[in-house]
Amino acid sequence: MIVPIRGLYEAHLTVRDLDRSIAFYRDVLGLPLAHVVKDRNVAFFWVPKPDTAMLGLWGVGTAPMSMRLHIAFNVALEDVERSVDALKAAGLTPTRNGQEPIDEPVVLSWMPAASVYFDDPDGHSLEFISMLPESPRKVPSFIPLSEWRAGAT
Numbered sequence: 001m002i003v004p005i006r007g008l009y010e011a012h013l014t015v016r017d018l019d020r021s022i023a024f025y026r027d028v029l030g031l032p033l034a035h036v037v038k039d040r041n042v043a044f045f046w047v048p049k050p051d052t053a054m055l056g057l058w059g060v061g062t063a064p065m066s067m068r069l070h071i072a073f074n075v076a077l078e079d080v081e082r083s084v085d086a087l088k089a090a091g092l093t094p095t096r097n098g099q100e101p102i103d104e105p106v107v108l109s110w111m112p113a114a115s116v117y118f119d120d121p122d123g124h125s126l127e128f129i130s131m132l133p134e135s136p137r138k139v140p141s142f143i144p145l146s147e148w149r150a151g152a153t
Contacts, residue, residue, distance in 0.1 A: 010054045011071050015122045018043060018059035024121050028090050029073075031055065047073065070098075072115075072127040080105045080114045080130045081145070092118045096142050098125045107132065107148040109139045114148075 015021040022043050025031045031045040034054065041059035046052065055071070075083070084104060087094045095117045096106045105114040112132045120126055132148075139152050 008053065010056065012056040012058060013069055013124050014060045014067065015057050016060060016066065018057060020121050021057050025057065066122065068123050068125060070125040072129045075128045075130055077114055077130040080116055080128050083116045083128045087118050094118055105145045106142040107145055109137050109141055109143060112136050114145050
């Protein structure tokens with residue numbers, strides 16, 4: 001090990017429409033816009049506040065190809081629980097691991113953590129996640145939070 005890593009400070013995504021993506025990350029997700037460099041077609045957001053972590057969004061123009069990338073946002077457990085209804089109210093679809101729609105968070109039992117996935121306007125996979133205080137269990141990887149709390153084994 002060269003130096004101990006304490007966490008991820010910065011991540012970057014490519015987007016088709018920078019202004020649309022700025023509005024989504026600022027107005028829907030509530031991230032503070034840190035800086036825009038119009039001539040480079042890039043915007044930076046603080047996650048969740050200055051000097052904590054940063055997300056860069058890079059406009060790619062009208063290229064017909066794109067990549068689907070993933071970013072998980074660490075949030076409080078009660079906010080993961082609230083996010084399902086909040087995402088629906090914002091016109092977004094909460095999912096299990098980016099797949100089928102869900103009505104409550106799911107637990108990644110091997111961690112364990114409560115999780116809700118959803119997509120940004122460019123189809124990138126975003127996630128709200130919160131570590132749980134319990135020990136991992138040998139149950140299916142994605143079980144509803146209510147089943148986890150009921151003691152699923």
